[in-house]
């Protein structure tokens with residue numbers, strides 16, 4: 001866990017928990033217990049998630065399952081290609097400012113349809129998917145056309161962090177004050193592992 005040593009303690013504790021949960025998922029030994037109606041009823045009037053996850057809408061990337069979590073643990077924002085526009089940004093800000101999560105995970109993944117579409121159509125802004133493309137093309141502008149969509153997704157995740165820090169005062173301040181840590185991660189479809197990237 002040396003990779004984690006410079007992370008503020010609050011966030012590190014939660015990240016270690018999620019990494020352990022991901023190992024449970026990979027090993028086929030999930031332990032999440034709080035998945036029933038009684039958990040929901042206990043949380044009927046409040047929520048206290050310990051992490052926010054920005055993940056792709058892809059049907060194979062389900063944060064609660066791959067991190068072995070139940071109801072009330074994760075504040076999840078899902079959008080195709082983890083593309084960040086105003087509503088998504090404000091959803092993340094809500095998790096930071098109102099729910100005080102110490103950890104934000106940006107979760108890209110293998111075989112992302114958005115990366116494939118962007119790679120195929122760059123630099124054209126097609127009639128469809130305009131706002132999504134505008135959130136992905138800057139990665140190609142900066143790094144050139146990508147041969148491998150999975151590598152492209154990793155670069156995009158790093159770019160998303162940059163974008164968030166440049167466009168959200170709430171999140172930038174929380175990071176500067178060490179109240180929030182942003183973990184850039186990638187989900188591997190072959191073995192189910194969530195790896196940190198930098």
Ligand SMILES: [Zn+2]
Pocket residue numbers: 056057058080081082109111112113114
């Ligand atoms: Zn995707």
